[in-house]
Amino acid sequence: MTPRRVLVAGGNGQVGRELARLADPARWELSRPDRSQLDLADEGAVRAALAQGRWDAVINCAAWTDVDGAESHADDARRVNAAAAGWLAQAARAEGLPMVHFSTDYVFSGTSEAPYAETAPTDPINVYGQTKLEGEELVMAAHPRAIILRIARVLSPHRTNFLKTMLALGAQRDQLSVVSDQTGCPTGASDAAGAALAVLEQMLDDPGRVGGIYHCTNAGQASWFELAATIFALAEQKGYKAPQLTPVMASEFKTIAARPRNVIMACEKLYRDFAIRLRPWPDMVAEVIDSLALPSPTDRNWK
Numbered sequence: 001m002t003p004r005r006v007l008v009a010g011g012n013g014q015v016g017r018e019l020a021r022l023a024d025p026a027r028w029e030l031s032r033p034d035r036s037q038l039d040l041a042d043e044g045a046v047r048a049a050l051a052q053g054r055w056d057a058v059i060n061c062a063a064w065t066d067v068d069g070a071e072s073h074a075d076d077a078r079r080v081n082a083a084a085a086g087w088l089a090q091a092a093r094a095e096g097l098p099m100v101h102f103s104t105d106y107v108f109s110g111t112s113e114a115p116y117a118e119t120a121p122t123d124p125i126n127v128y129g130q131t132k133l134e135g136e137e138l139v140m141a142a143h144p145r146a147i148i149l150r151i152a153r154v155l156s157p158h159r160t161n162f163l164k165t166m167l168a169l170g171a172q173r174d175q176l177s178v179v180s181d182q183t184g185c186p187t188g189a190s191d192a193a194g195a196a197l198a199v200l201e202q203m204l205d206d207p208g209r210v211g212g213i214y215h216c217t218n219a220g221q222a223s224w225f226e227l228a229a230t231i232f233a234l235a236e237q238k239g240y241k242a243p244q245l246t247p248v249m250a251s252e253f254k255t256i257a258a259r260p261r262n263v264i265m266a267c268e269k270l271y272r273d274f275a276i277r278l279r280p281w282p283d284m285v286a287e288v289i290d291s292l293a294l295p296s297p298t299d300r301n302w303k
């Protein structure tokens with residue numbers, strides 16, 4: 001079988017790099033232009049990139065992911081998180097290409113104790129969440145064969161994330177205070193990338209299949225404190241320094257953007273429709289720590 005040709009927008013981020021690592025070259029040919037090669041804030045460039053008849057599918061990993069920075073750069077965040085996602089979806093539909101787009105648990109306020117299903121009402125409490133929600137709405141309105149995977153608290157060996165920040169701080173300090181009253185569902189960039197490829201394969205194999213919104217996190221939940229404790233317990237076995245951890249309330253730890261308090265994602269729909277279930281999050285954390293020493297795939301094949 002000829003490999004499926006996939007345009008990966010924002011493909012040099014955490015999830016994009018894991019897509020590059022996981023995609024079997026016998027089955028997938030990924031093109032991952034970076035920002036200098038395809039600026040998603042440029043509508044004409046986005047439409048031109050897709051209108052070349054070169055692709056079988058599109059994955060959009062691009063986003064403004066600086067949650068605090070989005071508060072003072074709402075227009076910039078909105079352009080990539082909402083407008084560009086909509087342009088990609090419109091162009092993908094015009095070309096007849098299935099699309100996978102990533103969104104976030106931050107479309108919810110986190111005030112519910114119960115797990116959130118895909119049908120739960122959205123109510124973002126920061127600019128990042130609001131612009132990602134607008135992106136979801138534009139993608140769903142533009143493309144009946146778009147799949148939105150809502151992921152959360154993404155961890156990987158690449159770029160900046162909570163795991164890498166904890167290890168860096170742990171190396172410098174003997175004591176760390178970590179927020180213990182905000183709970184969520186960690187997601188490995190590798191697990192999100194694997195799910196995207198598995199979903200896309202099923203969409204490509206069945207042209208009659210329609211899209212929709214899916215929650216896609218690793219199994220289980222954790223507060224930031226619990227996540228940090230597991231990170232250091234596993235990292236210590238690998239020779240990293242582990243500081244003493246102190247739980248603190250979010251109210252004692254001011255951030256520019258408000259964060260949801262408690263977002264537990266119910267992921268049964270992904271299993272029901274696509275037979276995809278992600279492993280428990282501690283297994284993913286262990287794998288990320290193991291892979292920190294490995295080189296990060298930054299090679300690109302954008303032509």
Ligand SMILES: NC(=O)c1ccc[n+]([C@@H]2O[C@H](COP(=O)([O-])OP(=O)(O)OC[C@H]3O[C@@H](n4cnc5c(N)ncnc54)[C@H](OP(=O)(O)O)[C@@H]3O)[C@@H](O)[C@H]2O)c1
Nearest residue numbers: 010012013014015035039040041062063065102104151154
């Ligand atoms: N990170 C998380 O904790 C988290 C949580 C929930 C959901 N998500 C969602 O998951 C998806 C993937 O996240 P991630 O962690 O992989 O993100 P990431 O590491 O921040 O990567 C985002 C990528 O988008 C690119 N990008 C941003 N603006 C662009 C533009 N105008 N033109 C071209 N490229 C642009 C970035 O380019 P540069 O390399 O030039 O910066 C980067 O490569 C996103 O939709 C995000 O909203 C992430």
